[in-house]
Amino acid sequence: QKEVEQDPGPLSVPEGAIVSLNCTYSNSAFQYFMWYRQYSRKGPELLMYTYSSGNKEDGRFTAQVDKSSKYISLFIRDSQPSDSATYLCAMSVSRAAGNKLTFGGGTRVLVKP
Amino acid sequence: GAVVSQHPSRVICKSGTSVKIECRSLDFQATTMFWYRQFPKQSLMLMATSNEGSKATYEQGVEKDKFLINHASLTLSTLTVTSAHPEDSSFYICSAIVPYNEQFFGPGTRLTVL
Numbered sequence: 001q002k003e004v005e006q007d008p009g010p011l012s013v014p015e016g017a018i019v020s021l022n023c024t025y026s027n028s029a030f031q032y033f034m035w036y037r038q039y040s041r042k043g044p045e046l047l048m049y050t051y052s053s054g055n056k057e058d059g060r061f062t063a064q065v066d067k068s069s070k071y072i073s074l075f076i077r078d079s080q081p082s083d084s085a086t087y088l089c090a091m092s093v094s095r096a097a098g099n100k101l102t103f104g105g106g107t108r109v110l111v112k113p
Numbered sequence: 114g115a116v117v118s119q120h121p122s123r124v125i126c127k128s129g130t131s132v133k134i135e136c137r138s139l140d141f142q143a144t145t146m147f148w149y150r151q152f153p154k155q156s157l158m159l160m161a162t163s164n165e166g167s168k169a170t171y172e173q174g175v176e177k178d179k180f181l182i183n184h185a186s187l188t189l190s191t192l193t194v195t196s197a198h199p200e201d202s203s204f205y206i207c208s209a210i211v212p213y214n215e216q217f218f219g220p221g222t223r224l225t226v227l
Contacts, residue, residue, distance in 0.1 A: 043218035
């Protein structure tokens with residue numbers, strides 16, 4: 001079993017719909033949770049960074065963390081064709097220098113005009 | 114966010130040659146840089162952790178003599194793929210981290226070994 005599980009998709013939605021992404025994990029030591037967006041043949045771009053449980057909102061993006069269930073989510077409101085990309089969740093045990101990220105496999109999202 | 118660059122963005126080489134990839138943090142000093150490898154439609158696989166002024170720490174299964182990493186300054190780390198073979202063809206991505214901060218990724222380098 002992988003430490004971080006993520007549905008590979010593809011997830012296809014019409015423009016304007018809400019995109020719902022999630023990851024589950026097995027290591028209860030994870031405390032920092034990130035969502036990255038990766039366009040084809042580009043490096044990942046950090047979208048959201050959250051610590052411990054709770055919600056965090058930034059524009060059209062909302063990240064949720066439920067540590068009791070070992071489950072994190074990313075919601076994209078009013079989705080646009082430019083949101084079509086692969087979304088990777090990542091998590092870490094600590095924030096100290098030299099800390100490693102553990103990635104999910106990524107979910108490919110396609111927003112259709 | 115912080116900017117990380119990689120050079121070259123794409124390289125094609127013959128089997129048996131060595132290829133060097135540079136990773137630079139442009140507007141901050143990075144004490145730690147990471148090197149990842151990504152195959153098509155797969156997630157990032159951490160290869161090694163590079164700390165300025167010290168030897169890199171390689172993940173299990175990654176050949177340190179095959180993938181030479183040098184972190185000579187706080188803004189530059191290099192990955193050299195030695196005696197490259199077609200199975201080394203992949204997308205190589207670096208990232209840089211400032212202590213107690215987020216990890217920022219470079220744009221990646223696509224290596225094709227013929």
